[in-house]
Amino acid sequence: MDFFQTLLKSFSPATEGYLFMWIILFFFVLMMAIAIERFLFILRSNINAPRFMAEIRKLIIRGEFKKAMNLCKAGGDKALPQVILAILIEADRKEIMDSDAIQNAVNEATLEITPRLTKRTGYLAMIANVSILLGLLGTVFGLIQTFNAVSVSSTGVSSNLAAKISIALIPMYWGLFTAILAIILYAWISVKANNIINDIDEHSVKLINLLTRKQ
Secondary structure, eight states, X not given: OHHHHHHHHXXXXXXXXXXXXXXXXXXXXXXXXXXXXXXXHHHHHOOOHHHHHHHHHHHHHTTOHHHHHHHHHHTTTOHHHHHHHHHHHHHHHOSSOOHHHHHHHHHHHHHHHHHHHHTTTHHHHHHHHHHHHHHHHHHHHHXXXXXXXXXXXXXXXXXXXXXXXXXXXXXXHHHHHHHHHHHHXXXXXXXXXXXXXXXXXXXXXXXXXXXXXXX
16 A cells, blocks of 8 residues: 555645656556557457468369458458469469469568458567666656755654655556566567468468469
8 A cells, every 4th residue: 555655645736746647647548548559459360370371272172263252351451362362363363373473462462461351469578678768767866856855854854754766666667567567568468469470471482382372
């Protein structure tokens, strides 16, 4: 209970360095907003790649290109179906298979999708670094103010020195907490996005090989 009272007190304008606490809180809210938005986007973009590609391969082997394309279109905003659809459209466009044209279609679709998967993720790493520096700066500022008040006072300010120092350390605590959480979220979101990109690379190559053999 004492810790939370000290934490709330550190946001008060009567406390030295309170402005740094509000700035760190702003970055904390921004971090959570980015993380939630990225989580929802990746959730919408992800798909069970092995099961999806198994259905696509069955349709391709039977020569049912239209059904395969409709299955991709049913995937909506999911990343892998969009790339597979680009491959199928290019393959269905010509009677003779053109591997270079198909690969160009894959590259174009991948270059369009990849930035959307990694969008704003880098801000999480930036917030982690800035939060640590803001926490350190707020703590140093609070300690300077505290020791300056002790040095110029002839009253019993020193009796409250421990309480003032504990409040001055709160920005560092809050900055470290925000930074650690931002790093964890950055790593998790980056791994999920890279998994989707790796699925696209793997299954697009396998599909091109299947189409080439079938031709």
